[in-house]
Amino acid sequence: MSAVKISAVSKSYGATDVLRAVDLDVPEGSITSVLGPSGCGKTTLLRIIAGFVRADAGTVTIDGKVVDDGSVAVKPERRGVGYVPQEGALFPHLDVRANILFGLPRSARTSARLAELMDLAELPSALARRQPFQLSGGQQQRVAIARALAPRPTVVLLDEPFSGLDAGLRVSAGRAVTRVLRHAGATALLVTHDQGEALSLADQVAVMRAGRFVQVDEPARLYGSPVDIETAEFVGGASVVPGVVRAGVADTVLGTIGVNAADGPARLLLRPEQLTIVEPGAGSAVGEVEEVSFYGAQVVVRISLADRSAVVARCSSTSTPRPGDRVGLAVDGVAVAFPAST
Amino acid sequence: MIRTLTRRGASPLTLVGLVVVLLTLIPLGYIAYALVTMGPADLAALLWRPRVGELLRNTLSLMVGTVAVTTVVGVACAFLVNRTDLRLRGWWHALLSAPLAVPAFVNSYGWVSLTSSVQSYAGAVLVVSLSYYPLVYLPVTAAMTTLEAAPEEVARSLGRSRTRAFFSAALPRLLPAVLGGALLVGLHVLAEFGALQLLNYQTFTTAIYGQYQSSFAGDAGTALSGVLVVLCVLLLTVELIGRGGRRVDRVGRGTGRTAEPLVLGSRAVPVLGLLVGLVVLALGVPLYSLGHWLVVGSSTEFPVDELTRALGSTVGLALGGATLTMLMAMPLAWLVVRRRGPVSTVLERLAYTANSLPGIVVALALVTVSIRYAPSAYQTVPVLLLAYAILFLPRALVSVRGSLEQAPALLDDVARSLGLTAWRTFLRVTVRLVAPGVGAGLALVFLAVSTELTATLLLSPIGTTTLATEFWSNSSSVEYGAAAPYALLLVLAAVPATVMLSRQARPEEVRP
Numbered sequence: 123m124s125a126v127k128i129s130a131v132s133k134s135y136g137a138t139d140v141l142r143a144v145d146l147d148v149p150e151g152s153i154t155s156v157l158g159p160s161g162c163g164k165t166t167l168l169r170i171i172a173g174f175v176r177a178d179a180g181t182v183t184i185d186g187k188v189v190d191d192g193s194v195a196v197k198p199e200r201r202g203v204g205y206v207p208q209e210g211a212l213f214p215h216l217d218v219r220a221n222i223l224f225g226l227p228r229s230a231r232t233s234a235r236l237a238e239l240m241d242l243a244e245l246p247s248a249l250a251r252r253q254p255f256q257l258s259g260g261q262q263q264r265v266a267i268a269r270a271l272a273p274r275p276t277v278v279l280l281d282e283p284f285s286g287l288d289a290g291l292r293v294s295a296g297r298a299v300t301r302v303l304r305h306a307g308a309t310a311l312l313v314t315h316d317q318g319e320a321l322s323l324a325d326q327v328a329v330m331r332a333g334r335f336v337q338v339d340e341p342a343r344l345y346g347s348p349v350d351i352e353t354a355e356f357v358g359g360a361s362v363v364p365g366v367v368r369a370g371v372a373d374t375v376l377g378t379i380g381v382n383a384a385d386g387p388a389r390l391l392l393r394p395e396q397l398t399i400v401e402p403g404a405g406s407a408v409g410e411v412e413e414v415s416f417y418g419a420q421v422v423v424r425i426s427l428a429d430r431s432a433v434v435a436r437c438s439s440t441s442t443p444r445p446g447d448r449v450g451l452a453v454d455g456v457a458v459a460f461p462a463s464t
Numbered sequence: 465m466i467r468t469l470t471r472r473g474a475s476p477l478t479l480v481g482l483v484v485v486l487l488t489l490i491p492l493g494y495i496a497y498a499l500v501t502m503g504p505a506d507l508a509a510l511l512w513r514p515r516v517g518e519l520l521r522n523t524l525s526l527m528v529g530t531v532a533v534t535t536v537v538g539v540a541c542a543f544l545v546n547r548t549d550l551r552l553r554g555w556w557h558a559l560l561s562a563p564l565a566v567p568a569f570v571n572s573y574g575w576v577s578l579t580s581s582v583q584s585y586a587g588a589v590l591v592v593s594l595s596y597y598p599l600v601y602l603p604v605t606a607a608m609t610t611l612e613a614a615p616e617e618v619a620r621s622l623g624r625s626r627t628r629a630f631f632s633a634a635l636p637r638l639l640p641a642v643l644g645g646a647l648l649v650g651l652h653v654l655a656e657f658g659a660l661q662l663l664n665y666q667t668f669t670t671a672i673y674g675q676y677q678s679s680f681a682g683d684a685g686t687a688l689s690g691v692l693v694v695l696c697v698l699l700l701t702v703e704l705i706g707r708g709g710r711r712v713d714r715v716g717r718g719t720g721r722t723a724e725p726l727v728l729g730s731r732a733v734p735v736l737g738l739l740v741g742l743v744v745l746a747l748g749v750p751l752y753s754l755g756h757w758l759v760v761g762s763s764t765e766f767p768v769d770e771l772t773r774a775l776g777s778t779v780g781l782a783l784g785g786a787t788l789t790m791l792m793a794m795p796l797a798w799l800v801v802r803r804r805g806p807v808s809t810v811l812e813r814l815a816y817t818a819n820s821l822p823g824i825v826v827a828l829a830l831v832t833v834s835i836r837y838a839p840s841a842y843q844t845v846p847v848l849l850l851a852y853a854i855l856f857l858p859r860a861l862v863s864v865r866g867s868l869e870q871a872p873a874l875l876d877d878v879a880r881s882l883g884l885t886a887w888r889t890f891l892r893v894t895v896r897l898v899a900p901g902v903g904a905g906l907a908l909v910f911l912a913v914s915t916e917l918t919a920t921l922l923l924s925p926i927g928t929t930t931l932a933t934e935f936w937s938n939s940s941s942v943e944y945g946a947a948a949p950y951a952l953l954l955v956l957a958a959v960p961a962t963v964m965l966s967r968q969a970r971p972e973e974v975r976p
Contacts, residue, residue, distance in 0.1 A: 211614030225622025
């Protein structure tokens with residue numbers, strides 16, 4: 123069953139169409155991520171679900187009840203959604219305890235419930251009397267989650283919750299937050315522009331571009347079989363090489379590559395990890411190293427090929443080539459084929 | 465280190481700052497000294513009278529009433545302008561801040577000259593509130609334009625209605641602005657002389673003026689001044705306690721998204737009615753009255769000579785006052801920004817405290833001190849200018865301080881590393897960056913001096929007339945027509961400062 127169901131929701135501000143008839147199902151108990159570049163409409167969608175903004179058309183259903191049908195909208199406080207904005211937005215005038223218990227009726231604001239929620243959010247109980255500004259970024263984030271979960275909402279909406287944190291903290295905060303959500307058995311919708319965050323934290327990723335969902339899929343399927351090249355490049359590193367397919371094999375500047383596509387000209391998508399750097403020699407394609415980016419455990423190498431196009435390969439840092447080196451390239455696995463550009 | 469090129473420790477500059485602060489402390493110091501030397505018995509005899517009790521009742525009830533009305537009106541107006549889909553909000557903002565351009569005593573004159581029915585408690589609360597509600601409206605508007613909506617939205621998704629979310633998640637963060645505005649109103653009410661005298665409403669300030677007229681620089685006036693100072697200090701303390709030690713600014717950097725505007729719908733008509741009504745009362749009545757008396761007055765006489773003379777001396781005094789104030793503010797600002805430390809902080813706090821004193825207290829203290837210790841200085845221009853400087857120092861200080869903070873010492877270091885001497889650095893970097901702030905501060909003080917009434921009445925040299933004193937002598941002797949041209953010039957003099965303040969707190973335009 124869907125906790126949240128969105129059908130044909132549209133929204134425009136003046137002449138700008140922000141959302142163009144989008145559909146989305148958020149299955150109960152799952153974490154769905156809406157992924158898209160900034161300005162694509164993902165935050166507007168989340169605000170429509172929360173009830174801060176009204177849809178122009180379409181319906182929003184939460185827990186089986188229609189909350190917005192384009193003409194009548196249920197108020198945000200009657201929707202049973204938890205909302206976690208950027209950096210958590212804790213109430214600066216209230217301590218941790220009052221923040222977490224804020225959404226509960228007075229009689230339910232018990233120490234037992236507080237302890238339960240703080241435990242769930244992996245917050246040490248000593249923090250209960252702290253003021254928000256005394257907490258680290260990650261702790262603030264978890265207080266915000268605990269506060270959102272306290273009234274047992276149907277769905278928790280997270281709007282770029284980690285974008286204010288610095289790079290090191292983002293990953294651990296993201297993991298901690300999803301762990302909390304899964305322990306609570308909560309349904310969550312996470313809006314982000316960070317593909318790593320979306321792929322690693324969510325059960326389902328909905329890629330949005332210019333007010334439309336272009337693909338809604340499990341992370342692995344999204345990465346492995348993107349619907350188009352733009353989506354492919356958005357969710358991860360990608361090299362595109364032209365080729366001609368004949369009987370399940372494409373003939374390209376990198377040699378022959380297996381594909382699942384009909385015969386004819388095509389563009390082939392290769393992920394960096396599919397390209398292996400080998401000794402230049404018989405049978406392998408040869409290129410010249412243009413650029414080497416060192417990331418510690420791994421190295422990303424940009425290699426220009428005979429036809430002056432470039433591909434990106436990933437290799438281990440134990441055998442790093444240098445710019446100007448001539449290297450050979452081997453292709454692992456099968457490439458995803460897209461129609462040749464018109 | 466940022467401060468490698470600035471010297472530290474006590475310096476001639478610290479001494480200059482100390483002298484400036486000591487000058488501003490003359491009134492307070494004198495009153496404390498006089499009250500102590502008077503002795504408890506004499507003091508009790510002066511203060512333990514039914515008359516003082518009545519003044520206390522009058523003053524406190526007026527203050528409470530005015531603070532309550534201005535807070536409600538100011539916050540409500542700020543809400544309507546910033547948080548609803550009210551149309552033409554830029555115009556409403558300008559109209560709602562405009563009453564600041566009508567000095568309270570001119571507003572009071574506008575009302576009293578039309579109807580004597582405002583000469584009552586309710587009338588005094590009405591007229592004074594209409595003059596002072598922008599003191600709450602402006603800071604609350606400024607706070608609302610940058611107030612992040614996220615906490616309120618969280619409160620709504622946690623089950624609070626729009627109203628309750630505003631009260632539980634937005635208002636606490638607006639509290640410093642609301643309290644700061646209310647404190648300003650309270651201090652203004654305590655200091656207000658002209659408006660209340662015309663309204664025939666007796667407070668400590670008008671009583672001190674009465675004492676001054678009947679018994680000159682007697683102990684009775686000083687004792688009443690002492691009570692007024694205590695009231696000011698109490699007010700400052702209450703505000704400090706109300707503000708509390710809590711931090712209510714946002715946690716983290718936040719998104720900067722402001723709230724979705726409330727759709728007024730069918731409520732738009734009554735809301736517009738209320739706003740129009742307020743503007744008519746606060747701006748329409750005094751301006752109508754002014755226009756009326758201008759027409760009636762000019763039919764009899766239009767004293768061009770006297771007007772020119774008053775205008776000339778007003779401009780002269782305002783220039784002198786602004787220059788002296790700025791000269792005193794600059795070393796203090798430099799100390800506070802560039803030589804941070806306990807000494808600088810204490811000096812700055814003291815300078816601000818001195819400004820919380822009502823004009824009448826400062827003026828009376830300077831009268832007494834000059835008569836007792838420097839009779840030749842009594843009622844001379846330098847003492848009057850000093851009074852202006854004591855009263856308006858913080859306005860200059862805030863402006864210079866703000867722009868000096870935009871010129872960090874780091875830039876000096878960069879200039880020095882590029883081969884400039886310290887003096888060349890000061891001229892080519894610091895002065896250029898500070899100049900706008902100095903200009904704004906000078907303008908603010910200039911305009912404040914040109915509409916100042918109380919200290920000018922007590923301290924101006926005999927025969928010197930200013931716009932404010934001429935207006936006062938005419939309007940208090942019920943020659944409303946003759947007062948009108950002066951009132952008009954006073955309003956015009958207050959317009960630029962009002963525009964400046966209004967611009968600083970401008971609400972954001974809503975997206976279409």
